[in-house]
Amino acid sequence: xxxxxxxxxxxxxxxxxxxxxxxxxxxxxxxxxxxxxxxxxxxxxxxxxxxxxxxxxxxxxxxxxxxxxxxxxxxxxxxxxxxxxxxxxxxxxxxxxxxxxxxxxxxxxxxxxxxxxxxxxxxxxxxxxxxxxxxxxxxxxxxxxxxxxxxxxxxxxxxxxxxxxxxxxxxxxxxxxxxxxxxxxxxxxxxxxxxxxxxxxxxxxxxxxxxxxxxxxxxxxxxxxxxxxxxxxxxxxxxxxxxxxxxxxxxxxxxxx
Amino acid sequence: xxxxxxxxxxxxxxxxxxxxxxxxxxxxxxxxxxxxxxxxxxxxxxxxxxxxxxxxxxxxxxxxxxxxxxxxxxxxxxxxxxxxxxxxxxxxxxxxxxxxxxxxxxxxxxxxxxxxxxxxxxxxxxxxxxxxxxxxxxxxxxxxxxxxxxxxxxxxxxxxxxxxxxxxxxxxxxxxxxxxxxxxxxxxxxxxxxxxxxxxxxxxxxxxxxxxxxxxxxxxxxxxxxxxxxxxxxxxxxxxxxxxxxxxxxxxxxxxxxxxxxxxxxxxxxxxxxxxxxxxxxxxxxxxxxxxxxxxxxxxxxxxxxxxxxxxxxxxxxxxxxxxxxxxxxxxxxxxxxxxxxxxxxxxxxxxxxxxxxxxxxxxxxxxxxxxxxxxxxxxxxxxxxxxxxxxxxxxxxxxxxxxxxxxxxxxxxxxxxxxxxxxxxxxxxxxxxxxxxxxxxxxxxxxxxxxxxxxxxxxxxxxxxxxxxxxxxxxxxxxxxxxxxxxxxx
Numbered sequence: 001x002x003x004x005x006x007x008x009x010x011x012x013x014x015x016x017x018x019x020x021x022x023x024x025x026x027x028x029x030x031x032x033x034x035x036x037x038x039x040x041x042x043x044x045x046x047x048x049x050x051x052x053x054x055x056x057x058x059x060x061x062x063x064x065x066x067x068x069x070x071x072x073x074x075x076x077x078x079x080x081x082x083x084x085x086x087x088x089x090x091x092x093x094x095x096x097x098x099x100x101x102x103x104x105x106x107x108x109x110x111x112x113x114x115x116x117x118x119x120x121x122x123x124x125x126x127x128x129x130x131x132x133x134x135x136x137x138x139x140x141x142x143x144x145x146x147x148x149x150x151x152x153x154x155x156x157x158x159x160x161x162x163x164x165x166x167x168x169x170x171x172x173x174x175x176x177x178x179x180x181x182x183x184x185x186x187x188x189x190x191x192x193x194x195x196x197x198x199x200x201x202x203x204x205x206x207x208x209x210x211x212x213x214x215x216x217x218x219x220x221x222x223x224x225x226x227x228x229x230x231x232x233x234x235x236x237x238x239x240x241x242x243x244x245x246x247x248x249x250x251x252x253x254x255x256x257x
Numbered sequence: 258x259x260x261x262x263x264x265x266x267x268x269x270x271x272x273x274x275x276x277x278x279x280x281x282x283x284x285x286x287x288x289x290x291x292x293x294x295x296x297x298x299x300x301x302x303x304x305x306x307x308x309x310x311x312x313x314x315x316x317x318x319x320x321x322x323x324x325x326x327x328x329x330x331x332x333x334x335x336x337x338x339x340x341x342x343x344x345x346x347x348x349x350x351x352x353x354x355x356x357x358x359x360x361x362x363x364x365x366x367x368x369x370x371x372x373x374x375x376x377x378x379x380x381x382x383x384x385x386x387x388x389x390x391x392x393x394x395x396x397x398x399x400x401x402x403x404x405x406x407x408x409x410x411x412x413x414x415x416x417x418x419x420x421x422x423x424x425x426x427x428x429x430x431x432x433x434x435x436x437x438x439x440x441x442x443x444x445x446x447x448x449x450x451x452x453x454x455x456x457x458x459x460x461x462x463x464x465x466x467x468x469x470x471x472x473x474x475x476x477x478x479x480x481x482x483x484x485x486x487x488x489x490x491x492x493x494x495x496x497x498x499x500x501x502x503x504x505x506x507x508x509x510x511x512x513x514x515x516x517x518x519x520x521x522x523x524x525x526x527x528x529x530x531x532x533x534x535x536x537x538x539x540x541x542x543x544x545x546x547x548x549x550x551x552x553x554x555x556x557x558x559x560x561x562x563x564x565x566x567x568x569x570x571x572x573x574x575x576x577x578x579x580x581x582x583x584x585x586x587x588x589x590x591x592x593x594x595x596x597x598x599x600x601x602x603x604x605x606x607x608x609x610x611x612x613x614x615x616x617x618x619x620x621x622x623x624x625x626x627x628x629x630x631x632x633x634x635x636x637x638x639x640x641x642x643x644x645x646x647x648x649x650x651x652x653x654x655x656x657x658x659x660x661x662x663x664x665x666x667x668x669x670x671x672x673x674x675x676x677x678x679x680x681x682x683x684x685x686x687x688x689x690x691x692x693x694x695x696x697x698x699x700x701x702x703x704x705x706x707x708x709x710x711x712x713x714x715x716x717x718x719x720x721x722x723x724x725x726x727x728x729x730x731x732x733x734x735x736x737x738x739x740x741x742x743x744x745x746x747x748x
Contacts, residue, residue: 030286049353049354049355050355051353070389071388071389072387072388072389072390073356073386073387073388073389073390074356074387075348075355075356077346077359077385080388217354250289250303250305251282251284251286251287251288251289251305252260252282252283252284252286252287252288252289252303254258254344255260255282255284255289256260256342256344256361256363256381256383257260257262257280257282257291257342257413257414
């Protein structure tokens, strides 16, 4: 089982859209995929038409209740969701209570390894104990970044934090919500980024199809699979899959026999 | 989504006999092999493959391969039934338009090499649970079953697919089992046994000609040998002319199939030969292996021609005519009209007495030739018992067959090892003549021959024990009770 964290300190960078579309592509390629909506805003949960409510969420986070019991199937084969819960806003306090606070998330995820090939964590913005947990649990971090000066600053903040905490989880940044008509976007994309992270080739364009996800309540890769945005997510997923490695589904996934 | 499913087993259903089904699922993305139990549950992890499975040894290294290879031994995997499956995905939605039950509509068409027209199986609706919405699935399933009275399909498609292509699990077995009733006329009973043997023989011809695996030819030869034995050992039942004619013609079939079988045996033994040599010498058999394979290919080509020849065709047709006619042509044998149990009992009893007498002679200091002759008689005795086993109570037969089999195994080992040693010497001579750099091969064969002869000696030393276990008062009493009176017991 591989764990992929989709993260940015800054909100509104296309993080949830990335998590949902990538998880959908992974699942339709045959990987048993779980997306964990860790953001109390519950956007991923909303996109997948699940009610944002986890019975006994506190118990679950304390490890007193199996994650498996609260997982919900999505509309797609192989794609399950661990829904968000409003109580997640207090997750820092909860994790802080445990013995090894920075490793609590990984401990919770471990029993799922036999059921899932891939777990995508849709992370809340900001840097906190929750984020540190995510950095430690993930095999790789996917960092959607808008090509603006402010976004680049938050990227550096993250990389400083990781360096400071001795974290060497690979960070794959990619440019998101790219508007090719904006000079600054193009300039930033073409200039070298912070060498402590890898910048992926794929860029995700700013597109109204992606915004429609809130109306459709489906991944754009499902309702507009041939759109520029969906193709970009496919390219992104291909790149991430190759970088992370070890993700190969059986050829006859979803077979009824 | 379109899937091709195919079930595989050996010709003699070894996987099925072990309660297993081997299923290949082919999608545009690739092929997967699954080994399931009769209830449809997977017993080991699935394995990805690139081509249809054939030899178990060629499958990717896995638990699945080990399990299948252990059961199949020298047999190859063949497709039993193929099913084309068209899957249409549907969903049951809740008030939020969220899928709570996934449905798969399956349209299934069955196809196999033996079937001319593809048959359509019953379509199926498969309910797939969505995690966290199990109650919705249960409600739907209950409604389909109770209100609409839709029958529940078995999880595994195997039985349905196999039936659709006109096969039946276990429809081939090399074991001879002919149900016979006491009181049947000997000529009818004997012909029934012979028809069974002819059926076995005929069913193995295609596989033997194509050399799918070595067991086709082996079973064909066993059926031939049994037929010859039935012709000569069950005397005065069929017309004499028929016996003398077909004795010769089946002897011909025995001869033309012999060379290939002999080479098959060596090829099957090769891994054991290698294992018996010191590691440093194991590769010295490579030239022998090449030599054997080349010789087998030549012999196989000849065999293929012989089995497809006019002589073969007329043998089978003429034999059918004898067995299928109301009465066999010619003057009936003296015993033709007797009840089969009298003929069978008398023949078995006589052959048993002969085996006892000759065996005791060998026991008290016999020679190798005597052991060979004893083996032949033991084999005749075993065949006779097998032809007519349907007449006798099975539990009683089981014990005497086991004792006889143990003795036969010992005698067989004694002879086979000698024949193998002799033949290997011949190969050594040929290789020495034909190959320039043959010294290490010849030396390795020498080591093999020494090992075989040592084992033969050991078999000789074990003979006394094996024969004593056969010649017990208990076993003698069993034979007497079963066969001497000529009136078989019911049971």
